[in-house]
Amino acid sequence: MGSTQPEHVDQPISPLSRRLIVVGLMLAMALAAMDGTIVATAIPTIVHDLGGFSLFPWVFSIYLLVQAVMVPIYGKLADLFGRKPMLMVGSAIFLLGSALSGLSGSMIELIVFRGIQGIGAAAIIPISTTIVGDLFGLQERAKMQGYLSSVWGISAVVGPAIGGFLVEYASWHWIFYINVPIGLAALFMIGRYLHERLAPHAHRIDALGASLLLIGTGALVLGLLEGGVGWPWLSWPSIMVFAVSIVSLGIFYGHEGRTSEPILPIWVFRHRFIALANAGSLVVGVVSMGLSSYLPIFVQSGLGSTPLVAGFALAAMSIGWPVASAFSGKLYLRIGFRGTALIGSSVMILASLGFLVLTLHSAPWQVALASLLMGAGLGLNSTSLLVGVQSMVAWNQRGVVTGSNMFTRTLGSTVGVAIFGTLVNAFLLGWLRRAPRAIAHILPPGLNVAALTSGTQTHLNMPQSAVFYVRQGLYGGIHQIFWALLLVSVLAIALEWWLPKTHQPQEIS
DSSP states (O other): OOOOOOEEEOOOOOHHHHHHHHHHHHHHHHHHHHHHHHHHHHHHHHHHHHOOGGGTHHHHHHHHHHHHHHHHHHHHHHHHHOHHHHHHHHHHHHHHHHHHHHTOOSHHHHHHHHHHHHHHHHHHHHHHHHHHHHHSOHHHHHHHHHHHHHHHHHHHHHHHHHHHHHHHHSOTTHHHHTHHHHHHHHHHHHHHHOOOEEEOOOOOOOHHHHHHHHHHHHHHHHHHHHBTTTBOSSSHHHHHHHHHHHHHHHHHHHHHTTSSSOSSOHHHHHSHHHHHHHHHHHHHHHHHHHHHHHHHHIIIIITOOOHHHHHHHHHHHHHHHHHHHHHHHHHHHHHHHHHHHHHHHHHHHHHHHHHHTOOTTOOHHHHHHHHHHHHHHHHHHHHHHHHHHHTTSOHHHHHHHHHHHHHHHHHHHHHHHHHHHHHHHHHHHHHHHTOOHHHHTTSOSSGGGGGGGTOHHHHHHSOHHHHHHHHHHHHHHHHHHHHHHHHHHHHHHHHHTTSOSOOOOOOOO
């Protein structure tokens, strides 16, 4: 069944309705924002209760993997069928996944239910930002995107406080249940005030493309997470997994050039600004999720602080992000998207150096300061690149380019967690093999030994010399991540240097 591009029918929207729509979008965005800050803060306690330290990166990776695959699909569906229905469906699926995650009794169950959450979360952020692009002009978009980003800052303060309280005084299961009332409020606001009309057209869903993308990216993440841990890097399982990934993604690229309604059109990869901006967004995803996944573990297990303190150290990044995001509008209207992104990457390099000088004796405020700087760099980068790609196209392509930008950022987050997990696991395994004889015989086997640095009961039953040895191993592993943050921040500058020196809107016919 063939199709043509849908026609968007403009309707007058009052200023009050636009403000109420933004409130509804902020509530929807709060779903993803609260989830990120609370889960990252509680993960050491979850690992202690459920076990499976070597599996815990999958709690983030499965969520991000499914989200990465679904983001361009939602973006395409939003262009075809409208923003509102796709946002409503995604929010409802996210609530279902949240409730099931709260009921998890094992690490495997949690990973599966986090995948359901990821299916829903894929709709929330890209469609919300696309709607802002529809409702507001170029000069207002950064301000409105700043409002949406401010949800992350507010959630960064409220989320860890609530999450830390629940973890310490109730149960980590409640960190997922807290999404439900926020989600119901978001669904009500969106359903009540967001209205749109599209001229009807026949459509075809690119199911084959979506399947190939899922297989290719899934195999890539599986290989990165299990290589060196589940099997040796140079082994048949490792070679086969990466081969499946390369072949699937290669077929996917060829298929997208032939199908009538691709989920990721080939011109997105060939347009210079969009391609480079998406590559920069991939780096943003690598850095942001790398810190979100491992900074709480560093603060709790490395520095010996509480989950609440770890949450606030991470919250500093989410505070710097929306502040810089709102300010980026003034910058890119003066010096362009390229200049704004380059300033953001420079701040990211400075923040990476701040993380590299941290030691096991550093104070949490030092971690928070570096985190705040990194958030500012990410905010300048992400907003200028996102608004930049949106300004290059017309309405009926805005969902696709927004989806492609969010896809690369989420893919970066997925691959980043996998690579960082590999770095930490490999370092920690080597560290434990070199444990002194006086300690080696009392350490639990495998990577699950890391849980003894965060779990109160196990901590009390282990000699302090063993606990400190494992803390040193975790610090060494996470220090590898800090070096990786510096390298990818330098890579961001190298990519963004080649962006066109323009910030004027263009349209692709």
